[in-house]
Amino acid sequence: MAQIGVLQRPAQPSGHDRFAVELNHVRKSYGPDGNGEVYTDLNFQLLRGTFVALEGPIGSGKTTMLNMFAGIEKPTGGTIIIHGQDITSMDEDTLGAYRAKMIGLVPQVQTLVPELTVSENVELPLLFAKVPRDDRRRRVDEVLDRVGVSGEAGRVAGTLSVGERQMVSFARALVNDPPILLLDEPTEALDPLMSEVILGLLRGDNMTAGKTIFVTTHDRKVTALARRTLRVRKKIP
Numbered sequence: 183m184a185q186i187g188v189l190q191r192p193a194q195p196s197g198h199d200r201f202a203v204e205l206n207h208v209r210k211s212y213g214p215d216g217n218g219e220v221y222t223d224l225n226f227q228l229l230r231g232t233f234v235a236l237e238g239p240i241g242s243g244k245t246t247m248l249n250m251f252a253g254i255e256k257p258t259g260g261t262i263i264i265h266g267q268d269i270t271s272m273d274e275d276t277l278g279a280y281r282a283k284m285i286g287l288v289p290q291v292q293t294l295v296p297e298l299t300v301s302e303n304v305e306l307p308l309l310f311a312k313v314p315r316d317d318r319r320r321r322v323d324e325v326l327d328r329v330g331v332s333g334e335a336g337r338v339a340g341t342l343s344v345g346e347r348q349m350v351s352f353a354r355a356l357v358n359d360p361p362i363l364l365l366d367e368p369t370e371a372l373d374p375l376m377s378e379v380i381l382g383l384l385r386g387d388n389m390t391a392g393k394t395i396f397v398t399t400h401d402r403k404v405t406a407l408a409r410r411t412l413r414v415r416k417k418i419p
Contacts, residue, residue, distance in 0.1 A: 234410055361393055363390065364396050
C-alpha cells in the first residue's frame with residue numbers, strides 16, 4: 183500500500199474556482215477481494231495553474247494516481263473533482279467527452295497508432311471533439327511546429343524513434359489546448375537532447391503556460407522545475 187505524506191490532510195471546503203483537482207477520501211485497491219490496497223484515504227487539492235511533480239519507487243502507485251486524475255481508472259471509494267466536476271459520478275460517455283476537453287495525457291507506454299501518420303495521430307483528439315476539418319489542420323500544424331516535429335508530419339508513427347514518439351505524444355496532448363496536462367515519466371529512456379526539449383516545454387513554453395501540470399518522475403531536472411513535489415512511499419508488508 184502506498185502512502186503520501188506531503189499533502190495528505192483532512193479535506194477542506196471546496197473552492198472549485200481555485201482547484202484543478204480535488205481528492206476527497208479516495209481509496210484504491212485491486213484484486214477480487216480488494217486486498218491489493220494502493221491508497222486508503224487521499225485528501226488533497228491541486229491549485230489551478232501549478233506544476234506538481236510526484237516521486238516514488240516502482241509500485242508505489244504513481245501511475246495509478248495519474249490515471250485516476252485522467253478518469254482512466256476509477257477509485258474504489260471517495261470522489262475526484264476536476265475543475266468543479268465530480269468525475270467519479272460520470273458515465274463512460276460523459277467522462278470520455280470531458281476528458282477529451284480537459285485533459286492532455288502523455289502516458290509512459292506510448293499509445294500512438296503505428297499505422298497512422300504523425301499528423302493523423304495528433305489530430306485524433308480533435309476528431310473526437312468534432313472540431314471542424316480546417317480548424318483541425320491549422321491546430322495540428324501549429325502544435326507540431328511548436329513542439330519541433332513539423333518535419334515529421336507525414337511519417338508513419340511506427341517508424342519513429344522513442345524520442346520522436348514522445349514528442350508526438352506531447353503534441354497530441356497539447357492540440358486540444360486542455361487546462362490540465364498529465365505526464366507519466368516524460369523523460370524516462372530519452373537521450374539528453376530529447377530530454378532537454380521536453381524540459382524546455384515544461385519550463386513555461388507558451389503552449390504550457392498557465393496550465394496545471396502533474397508529472398510522475400524520477401528525474402531531478404523535472405522536480406527542479408516543479409512548484410512543489412509530492413513523494414509517495416511503498417509500505418513494506
